[in-house]
Amino acid sequence: MKKLGFSPRQMVFLSKSRKRAAQVVLLSLSLLLLLGAGDEEGRFQTLGHHMMCVCGCGQILLECNHVGCQYSDRMRSELIAALDRGDNDDLITQNFVQKYGTTVIAAPTNTGFNRVAWIMPFLALVLGLVTTALIVRAWKDRPAPVAPGGVQPVTGPELETFRRQAREETEI
Amino acid sequence: MSQIGSFALLAALALSAYSFLAGIAALAGEGPGSERLGETARRAGIATFAVVLLAAVVLVMAAFADDFSIAYIFHHSNRDLPAPYKFATLWSGQEGSLLFWSLLLASYGLVLRLRHKTDQRLFAYASVIIAAVQIFFLLLLNFAAHPFAVMQGQLPADGNGLNPLLQYPEMVIHPPMLYLGYVGFTIPFAFALGALAMRYPGEKWIHITRRWTMVTWGFLTIGIFLGAHWAYSVLGWGGYWGWDPVENASLMPWLTGTAFLHSVMMQEKRGMLKIWNMWLIFATFGLSIFGTFLTRSGVVSSVHAFAQSSIGNWFVGFLALIAATCAFFFFKNKSHLKSEHKLESLVSRESSFLFNNLLLLLACFTVLWGTLFPILSEWVQGTKVTVGPPFFNKVNVPVALLLLLLTAVGPLLAWRRTSVESLRRNFMWPLVGALAVAVGLLIMGVRPWKDVSYFYSLMTIALSVLVALTVISEFVRGGKVISRHTGQNLLASVVHLWHRNTRRYGGYIVHFGVVIVMIGLAGAAFNQDKEKEMGFGDKMAIGPYTLVCQSYTQDDKPNYSSEWAVMNVFKNGERLATMYPERRFYKASQQTSTMVANRSTIKEDLYIVYEGVNQDTGRPIIKVHLNPLVMWIWVGLLVMIFGTIIALVPNAAAIRVTAPARVQVAPVGAGD
Numbered sequence: 001m002k003k004l005g006f007s008p009r010q011m012v013f014l015s016k017s018r019k020r021a022a023q024v025v026l027l028s029l030s031l032l033l034l035l036g037a038g039d040e041e042g043r044f045q046t047l048g049h050h051m052m053c054v055c056g057c058g059q060i061l062l063e064c065n066h067v068g069c070q071y072s073d074r075m076r077s078e079l080i081a082a083l084d085r086g087d088n089d090d091l092i093t094q095n096f097v098q099k100y101g102t103t104v105i106a107a108p109t110n111t112g113f114n115r116v117a118w119i120m121p122f123l124a125l126v127l128g129l130v131t132t133a134l135i136v137r138a139w140k141d142r143p144a145p146v147a148p149g150g151v152q153p154v155t156g157p158e159l160e161t162f163r164r165q166a167r168e169e170t171e172i
Numbered sequence: 173m174s175q176i177g178s179f180a181l182l183a184a185l186a187l188s189a190y191s192f193l194a195g196i197a198a199l200a201g202e203g204p205g206s207e208r209l210g211e212t213a214r215r216a217g218i219a220t221f222a223v224v225l226l227a228a229v230v231l232v233m234a235a236f237a238d239d240f241s242i243a244y245i246f247h248h249s250n251r252d253l254p255a256p257y258k259f260a261t262l263w264s265g266q267e268g269s270l271l272f273w274s275l276l277l278a279s280y281g282l283v284l285r286l287r288h289k290t291d292q293r294l295f296a297y298a299s300v301i302i303a304a305v306q307i308f309f310l311l312l313l314n315f316a317a318h319p320f321a322v323m324q325g326q327l328p329a330d331g332n333g334l335n336p337l338l339q340y341p342e343m344v345i346h347p348p349m350l351y352l353g354y355v356g357f358t359i360p361f362a363f364a365l366g367a368l369a370m371r372y373p374g375e376k377w378i379h380i381t382r383r384w385t386m387v388t389w390g391f392l393t394i395g396i397f398l399g400a401h402w403a404y405s406v407l408g409w410g411g412y413w414g415w416d417p418v419e420n421a422s423l424m425p426w427l428t429g430t431a432f433l434h435s436v437m438m439q440e441k442r443g444m445l446k447i448w449n450m451w452l453i454f455a456t457f458g459l460s461i462f463g464t465f466l467t468r469s470g471v472v473s474s475v476h477a478f479a480q481s482s483i484g485n486w487f488v489g490f491l492a493l494i495a496a497t498c499a500f501f502f503f504k505n506k507s508h509l510k511s512e513h514k515l516e517s518l519v520s521r522e523s524s525f526l527f528n529n530l531l532l533l534l535a536c537f538t539v540l541w542g543t544l545f546p547i548l549s550e551w552v553q554g555t556k557v558t559v560g561p562p563f564f565n566k567v568n569v570p571v572a573l574l575l576l577l578l579t580a581v582g583p584l585l586a587w588r589r590t591s592v593e594s595l596r597r598n599f600m601w602p603l604v605g606a607l608a609v610a611v612g613l614l615i616m617g618v619r620p621w622k623d624v625s626y627f628y629s630l631m632t633i634a635l636s637v638l639v640a641l642t643v644i645s646e647f648v649r650g651g652k653v654i655s656r657h658t659g660q661n662l663l664a665s666v667v668h669l670w671h672r673n674t675r676r677y678g679g680y681i682v683h684f685g686v687v688i689v690m691i692g693l694a695g696a697a698f699n700q701d702k703e704k705e706m707g708f709g710d711k712m713a714i715g716p717y718t719l720v721c722q723s724y725t726q727d728d729k730p731n732y733s734s735e736w737a738v739m740n741v742f743k744n745g746e747r748l749a750t751m752y753p754e755r756r757f758y759k760a761s762q763q764t765s766t767m768v769a770n771r772s773t774i775k776e777d778l779y780i781v782y783e784g785v786n787q788d789t790g791r792p793i794i795k796v797h798l799n800p801l802v803m804w805i806w807v808g809l810l811v812m813i814f815g816t817i818i819a820l821v822p823n824a825a826a827i828r829v830t831a832p833a834r835v836q837v838a839p840v841g842a843g844d
Binding site: 049050052054058059060063072101102103104105106107108109114117118120121124125128132135136139161163 | 523536553566
């Protein structure tokens with residue numbers, strides 16, 4: 001802060017602003033969480049869209065309309081029954097996993113080796129960004145190529161002049 | 173009939189092998205003798221087309237003749253199958269679809285070999301590589317998945333029939349389009365590998381393959397969208413994309429192919445990204461083969477995998493061979509792929525292409541990762557997990573939004589360097605427009621804080637507007653310049669502008685199409701559905717619509733029997749339409765299928781499914797979906813196809829300046 005040249009008064013003001021911002025964020029998050037609480041139809045939709053029909057059709061439980069499906073109707077009824085009993089989401093999920101196996105969950109859970117499924121895309125993004133940054137840096141540091149016949153390419157302000165002229169003349 | 177087909181396949185294998193071996197010998201040698209040998213290799217390649225075509229014609233004729241002595245026809249056709257589906261039998265099963273692959277490859281090869289005078293040596297290399305790929309498929313057809321295998325014992329009176337899910341008009345055109353896309357990537361691959369193997373001087377091979385790549389990309393795009401439309405219309409779950417492994421398999425080469433179409437411009441204009449482009453096209457071809465492997469091997473379960481067998485090992489071996497060949501020539505001739513220019517600024521077209529490629533490749537990686545993770549999980553922890561839509565949506569939607577943002581910014585950046593001032597000037601009004609739309613959506617009741625899907629939807633629409641406005645502003649700015657120099661009106665000038673640089677402005681139209689598609693996809697956040705057992709006169713309301721069940725009826729046709737509901741649809745008390753959701757029972761295969769009734773408008777789709785009869789109550793079950801903006805997806809595809817066609821048209825000759833100009837004007841729109 002000192003390096004940036006803020007006075008002590010400014011620093012107090014900044015600190016207060018930060019606290020206020022944090023309070024606003026926390027309040028908003030709490031409100032968001034409360035908005036979803038207690039909505040049984042919402043829970044049915046959320047849980048039903050996070051589970052698969054296990055008949056082999058490869059569809060989300062609430063989207064399976066596989067004609068003559070032996071599973072989806074029964075599974076939906078079980079889900080409704082569990083919600084009516086007042087089971088929480090974790091318990092419902094556990095019961096379904098116990099009955100139908102781990103493949104009933106539509107996405108890898110955030111436990112054990114399954115975490116790797118979620119981490120890898122972000123790791124790939126980070127690696128990609130680092131690689132791109134390194135490539136860009138290497139390209140920027142590369143010496144300018146010499147044109148055939150030994151003519152040096154135009155650079156700096158002179159190049160900017162030509163570029164501006166070209167832009168003005170073509171207006172594109 | 174089966175003997176003619178079998179002979180044709182053997183002859184095709186022999187001709188391909190000759191084309192490959194003689195082609196290599198001719199390239200290795202020198203002098204008139206080698207030239208003559210090379211010419212015989214080229215002609216053998218052309219003859220391959222003729223015999224593979226003969227084999228395909230024989231198989232189709234066998235389907236029309238109900239020749240159930242051929243096992244393939246017995247398993248995939250029946251006497252009462254309508255004629256278009258008998259034709260589609262060719263690609264309805266594993267053996268037939270491999271024959272179809274081979275036929276399309278031979279057709280592409282034919283065109284390439286007939287146009288060999290463009291650059292004889294490069295085309296000779298490409299021809300040899302195509303022959304090598306052809307050999308692989310013909311080996312499969314002759315020894316692992318023979319389409320002309322005959323039935324043992326007494327001949328059956330009728331066939332098993334075609335899978336009911338495939339008995340839909342789009343299935344007659346969707347697989348050929350998809351396959352034209354998959355197979356077509358062999359051509360840019362062959363040119364790229366050939367250019368690397370012969371250390372081809374300059375970037376001419378890129379110019380030669382540009383149109384091939386665009387055509388192929390266009391076919392793959394059409395194929396993917398037709399597949400989505402088929403899933404929407406036939407599977408009856410109210411969606412068009414389920415992140416199914418086979419859907420993913422078609423998306424992956426599309427993503428890398430799209431990356432290639434962008435990054436290849438860096439090589440053409442600036443001599444950069446040569447190694448990257450080479451590997452991109454290798455990866456695209458590899459992913460096309462991988463897609464065929466996923467569809468055919470049964471390694472992952474999929475609703476689209478209509479044929480499964482043990483040919484997976486063949487594909488694994490072939491993929492390994494492709495990787496080894498590419499790596500060998502890359503390390504041998506790596507020095508040939510040095511970049512010629514340096515990056516002058518981060519705020520430049522070059523950087524935007526780099527990040528565009530990074531995001532497209534990231535999307536491809538996550539799709540591949542998600543598709544293969546169940547296998548990896550089973551291998552590591554002994555239990556299979558499901559990687560379904562929640563995973564793919566969570567990971568890929570943010571990537572897609574970033575890509576949309578880049579699509580908006582990229583065209584405004586100049587090659588080499590862009591001043592921040594010019595970026596601000598060009599970006600200001602599109603940004604204001606996008607923000608206005610976002611505010612408008614908030615006022616209309618979209619609450620992004622209530623659900624993450626609403627947030628994504630709002631962001632998608634706002635960014636789509638941003639892209640659309642930047643595209644429009646590019647056309648208007650360019651049109652104004654032409655108008656000033658030629659005296660034409662703005663519309664004529666914009667048309668003139670297209671002709672000046674069809675690839676650039678065709679590309680913008682494709683971007684515009686993508687925007688329309690994205691808006692259509694954003695509508696999914698507001699989907700509604702309801703399900704009810706409905707007797708006569710029962711009502712069901714969804715959104716502004718009320719459905720009244722008028723009656724149920726039945727019909728019997730030679731190929732299937734059907735039941736359907738007659739539903740009257742009312743909107744605000746007024747009768748709007750009568751819709752007929754149907755359920756069919758196919759006699760030959762003893763399977764049931766749904767035929768969705770869909771009333772599609774630009775605002776929303778009213779989509780009704782007759783799900784069947786409740787076994788306990790005996791009452792029919794009707795499910796209705798109200799899906800906003802779905803039609804935008806199909807309209808967007810049409811715009812994308814139009815843009816691709818525009819981009820394929822050659823540029824017009826230099827503009828004729830009719831008004832006196834102050835200076836000699838550089839070609840407008842040059843330098844995409």
